[in-house]
Amino acid sequence: MDFPVPENEVERLAAVQAYQVYGTGPESGFDDLTDLAASIANVPIAIVNIVGDTKIWLKSRHGVPPDLEEVPRGGVCCSHAVCRSDLLVVSDTHADDRFRAMPFIATEPFLRFYAGMPLIDSGGRALGTLCIMDITPRELTFEAAEGIRRIARQTTAQLELRLKIAQLVRSQEELAAEKQRSDSLLLNILPRNIAAELTEKGSVEPRHHPSATILFTDFVDFTKSAAELSPRELVDDLDMYFSEFDNIVARHGLEKLKTMGDSYMCAGGLMQGRKDHAVRSCLAALEMRRFVAASDRRLAAIGQRPWHLRVGLHSGSMMSGVVGRKKFSYDVWGDAVNIASRMESTDEADHVNISESTFQHVKSYFDCTPRGSLEVRSKGKMTMYFLxxxxPEYSADAAGVEANERLRSTLAGTSAPWSLH
Known part of the structure; x- marks a missing residue:
């Protein structure tokens, strides 16, 4: 190493890196200071240097060619000035053994005078120097020396202000990113308008829904299937099904409420403008059934146990709201919820079971098979239908799962805009 280093060199280099100024382009705030230093000392050259590990970056320069941006640390006087706590003045560089052989001194432009003040930050780290130079030997007056000291302090203050602004910008960006993550997480568990109300007011007003549709799903013999799979296989399978159910629910404008073990619960009609909630819910149910059936065929082809889905729907009045303080949960309550659950539990594998109420909402658009009156726990006999x-006149596909333009146009006057696909 052909240059001296300060005792706190490791800490100093860490500070230089933290300031993130080394290698940056010109900035008017620093250029004004070098111009002022040259004027006060009446010299042709003034530079703000940032001293790195082995090189020095000319952050601002007065009287220096614009293409000269970086010099070796061992080849300039600033490598000595940065080790000091006060101004280094060299009246004649040719008379000083430390400097006479250095480039720019022994060769063009044959600099003969140097004065450099270390830029010491509030942590006691010399980030670089403010230096002035001349091609003739000279003495620095007391007034000029004091002026250079003051400009150096202003340069350090400028560096610290620059760092604080950068930290503030980063903090604001981090806060914005954190808010976006928080908002995204909130939207994953709450409907958009409910999340907005919670964010704005800190609470959500409970709502009564005169007419909405609840959809429940579960898998037949789930306990037996779970016993035959590893925990990873079980979670991966449920994640596959429920992730696709999430996509289906979103496409049909429904609201996912929660999952409970192998059961998935969602609802239509909880948000404004969803008067066609029963139709949308039935379309989602058919699409869920189609997805699971397709997955079952793939599993059967490779000799794995298939998953058989049951789906139950009921339409009626209910209440909704948010419960919890640290872990929010958007949920619904009412007899309609209990009936929807009974529609699912009395369903048969690979079918969609709907109540009389849901049937009355959708009978004009769907083919249904009457099941008659079946005994329902705690409810007595209830009329049900297989969806x-x-x-055919409302179907865009042969299987009767996807709505065609005629159905969308028919319902457009009574619902929010369609966005099924």
Missing amino acids: DRLK
Whole structure:
């Protein structure tokens, strides 16, 4: 190493890196200071240097060619000035053994005078120097020396202000990113308008819904299937199904409420403008059934146990709201929820079971098979129907799962805009 280093060199270099100024382009705030230093000392050259590990970056320069941006640390006087706590003045560089052989001194432009003040930050680290130079030997007056000291302090203050602004910008960006993550997380567990109300007011007003549709799903013999799979296989399978159910629910404008073990719960009609909630819920149910059936065929082809889905729907009045303080949960309550659960539990594998109420909402658009009156726990006998498919005149596919333009146009006057696909 052909240059001296301060005792706190490791800490100093860490500070230089933290300030993130080494290698940056010109800035008017620093250029004004070098111009002022040259004027006060009446010299042709003034520079703000940032001293790195082995090189020095000319952050601001007065009287220096614009293409000269970086010099070796061992080849300039600033490598000595940065080791000091006060101004280094060299009246004649040719008479000083430390400097006479250095480039720019022994060769063009044959600098003969140097004065450099270390830029010491509030942590006692010399980030670089403010230096002035001349091609003739000279003495620095007391007034000029004091002026250079003051400009150096202003340069350090400028560096610290620059760092604080950068830290503030980063903090604001981090806060914005954190808010975005928080908002995204909130939207994953709450409907958009509910999340907005919670964010704005800190609470959510409970709502009564005169008419909405609840959809429940579960898998037949789930306990037996779970016993035959490893924990990873079980979680991966449920994640596959429920992730696709999330996509289906979103496409049909429904609201996911929660999952409970192998059961998935969602609802239509909880948000404004969803008067066609029963139709949308039935379309989602048919699409869920189709997805699971397709997955079952793939599993059967490779000799794995298939998953058989049951789906139950009921339409009626209910209440909704948010419960919890640290872990929010958006949920619904009412007899309609209990009936929807009974529709699912009395369903048969690979079918969609709907109540009389839901049937009355959708009978004009779907083919259904009457099941008659079946005994329901705590409810007595209830009329039910298997939801088979869309009527051909409303179907865009042979299986009767996807709505065609005629159905969308028919319902457009009574619902929010369609966005099924």
